[in-house]
Amino acid sequence: MPTRDDMIIFSSVNKSFGAHHVLRDLDFVVGRGEKVSIIGPSGSGKTTILRILMTLEHPTSGQVMVDGDELWNLHTGQKPKETKAMRRTRSRIGMVFQQFNLFPHMTALENITEAPIRVQGKSPAQARQQAMELLEMVGLAEHANKRPAKLSGGQQQRVAIARAMALQPAVMLFDEPTSALDPELVGGVLNVIRDLAQTSDMTMLMVTHEMRFAQEISDRVVMFDEGVAIEDGPPQQIFGNPSHERTRRFLQAVL
């Protein structure tokens, strides 16, 4: 039974791309305020979970609830349609992508103020003030007026985090946020995410290959393999004493 403390619920979710069955009867819950990392081999369906939450993909069947509201409820073969309620639910979710996805023709500041002004109807002055606070938080206040091309990858990703935060989401999704970065830029981005994890009550769901980082900041770690959550528990258990042979082999290969 769902409870008020469940922020994200996947119930019997299937996702196929043509004949390729990517998520298999997935049941998966993230509690309110929980910080959860998803690990697992490439192609196991991790990103697909985040994309379904962002409504960038739809399940083939199954139900997804976010913060007590239905985001998806599909029966096999049913055509999904976007509703107002769905867009409202979706607006409570922010996402940070592997490839930053900043608007190239806007400054860092404009990237952050764009949605609050257009979507939330904030005044430009109010949006700018909030954006400056967020840039301060990610250590980039002095770069506010630079376009993405003038920033390093790590700086761009920090702007992308600030941009996602500007809409004050209840849920933040991170899709391998450091995988496109040169190694020396990874630490700065992880520091920002660590601060968020430790200081905010947002629900955070992160797909990551940074195992030590996942171990450090997560309340729970979920191991995926071939579209199934094969192991789910506190980081000490998953990294220290995994019960599945598959998890053990995966960790040996990546650690």
Ligand code: ADP
């Ligand atoms: P992971 O994040 O665990 O690496 P993904 O969720 O990205 O895995 O992808 C799972 C599988 O689904 C992969 O085999 C991938 O090739 C396939 N896939 C993902 N998106 C699409 C798509 N739009 N069309 C066809 N196949 C896709």
